[in-house]
Amino acid sequence: MAQSAAGNGKRIRNGGSHSGLSPVEVALVEYFVSLADLVGMPKSVGEIYGLLFSAEAPLAMDEIIARLGLSKGSASQGLRFLRDCQAVRTVYRAGDRRDFYEPELGLRNLAAGFLREKIGPRLDEGARKLARLEKIVAGETPNLRKIHGNRIDRIRTWQKTGQRIIPFALKFLKG
Template sequence: MPAAVQRATRPSALPAADPAPQLSSLEREVIAHFVELSRVLGQPRSYAEIYGLLFISPRPLAMDDLMSRLRISKGSASQGLKFLRELGAVRPVERDDDRRTHYEAVAELRRLAGRFLRDQLGPQLTGGEARLDRLVRETARLVDGERSHAAARVTMLRSWNQNVRRVLPLVVKLLGS
């Protein structure tokens, strides 16, 4: 079981008077699934825990509920919800019986994937041009025997970067975000 899920469900982490219900085995497994996905995507574990719990929850949850159920700090919860809102992965829900803002997961994979690619990968590719320019300068400083191999690899990287930048808008458009 991933450490984040263990942290969120470990009995020793629960204060004696804490009224927050423990996570069910289903909730733990869904959270673990999203934690594994987030690891592949290089995103913080807490973001995946928040999304996983909201995804499987039959009702919207307030930030306080997320903090107590997942055993995460207010800062982690706030930062995670902000990121997930900007990504379009969660949306706020107002309830008549509670003044707190509640959140629910948006379960539209195409839109989420498109926004993730646009918002996370796009800026990396743009910033990559400056890095590639630095690599060209560094390659020029190498001795002749090393320079040709390194220059060929840098040219290959630039080509890959250009191809991804050319295709990314089409992929995002196909995904509908």
């Protein structure tokens, strides 16, 4: 059992919620917690990514649990989500059964994963709702159809603009 934990500097050991983390780690975790909140993800996901981001070496789930003081369940689910988004990668370590995690640092990859996992499905759902809407309007009297058709065209224009903007933004992040 030679897992020792990536030893960076002095740790704080008070009773606070981030005991065992250095001041920089605390500040980084906080930063990513507020970022997670901004994009509508649970705090625990921000905490995990923040810890991995500040760590010198990849961490295993039990280390993450110990250092952040969260439950196995949250850690497992949070890591799964981050893996799904490719915001973290697993790293294999000889002679250790555990999976070790390291963060993806490329903004483009982070954004792409997030868009794919979180935004994409919602956009698809929106497209389905719009299709349903169009069907309802098509079944109306000519008079109503004209009025409602106008508004629906507006949404369709929005949808198209949105679809064009995404690959564009990603390309922007490339360089």
